[in-house]
Amino acid sequence: MPVTRSESGTNLTNWIVNVGDGNYNAPGEAAVNSADISTVNQTAESVVKANILNRRIMAHNITFHRITDPDALVDTHVASYEFKVPYTIATSNTDFNGQTVEGGLFVWDGPTTELDYGLAFQWIINPFDPDYKALRYWDGSGWQSLGQDLEPDNDYHTAEFQLDIPNEEAYFKLDGTSFAQNIFSETTKTGFGTTVDARFQAETISIYPPATGTIPSQKVNFKDWSWEWSNDNPA
Structure with missing residues (x-):
């Protein structure tokens, strides 16, 4: 299948950093905002961070690359990156602990259906969570x-x-192993605009805050991303 677009990078330079929807603020804490997240681009990787101010919150960092192009709805997409948790996950770690590592590839059809088509994965890394270590996928709801x-x-x-x-x-494929499930999803969104926007996303959510004691921050490294579009009948 002929390649119609190919992009890649070592880190996430020029990607957009945005507060996601998986947020929580404890009573008395201000709502999660852009000051609670950051993405730091280093030479060989980027560090996606959440709850950088150690507040009593759960903050969602979505860092994404966006391409506005109607061909995104008809082309086939293959995208990849590498990620790692750069600390030791443990119930005793009061400096760093997270809720999830997440990622996804979506195309928003603003002109016609106003649906977000794509796929996403979630890895639960909260060592206090009963679903610790589990891998999940998004089904649209x-x-x-x-x-x-x-x-x-x-x-x-x-x-x-x-x-x-x-x-x-x-x-979805992880470390070369393919999951058999077709995890195609359609998601309704509001405020996404009237264009066709493709988004490749690298994400993390900080850990649900303990009632007392130190509140850990969260960070995940991402590197070596690529995104290829192809079509048997390119325009």
């Missing part, structure tokens, strides 16, 4: 099990996203 856990370590893992909107197919 909530998170569902992929039927597999990922053991925490300090190694890089490769996530690959495959999206074919005309055939309503989406598949």
